[in-house]
Amino acid sequence: MHANDNTPTLVSLNDAARMTSLSRTMVNRYRAEGRFPSAIPLGDRRIAFIKSEVTGWIQARIDAVRTERAAA
Template sequence: MLDATASHTLIRRPEVLQRCGISNTTLHRLIHADDFPAPIQLGSRAVAWVESEVNEWIEQRIEARRVNEGAAFR
């Protein structure tokens, strides 16, 4: 159950694509590979993503790069 005091902001596809710097095709591929948060269905033709989940995905990518850069210098 969600914390009633938590603020959840939903963002739409154009903003997700812009923030992540990926194409729509890549977004679909990542979702189907369970490598990106799944969208929330808002209506019959509308979806959105939880902003904090998208931000977490971005942070994980940054951290993975840091780990890989550190391994390259060993």
């Protein structure tokens, strides 16, 4: 990807699970509950996630823990 290319990077379900340290099952459960970024359908049996949304989700979890610790 070029520095001025704004095309989102897609990551697979396996990659999203690795990035978050969650199992595929938990990623799918969180998706079903609306607690994880939406998947982008790529084909009949293939989905992907926008990498920046997954990293944003991770950062939000980190921020929530830090806020809770600071309030304690």
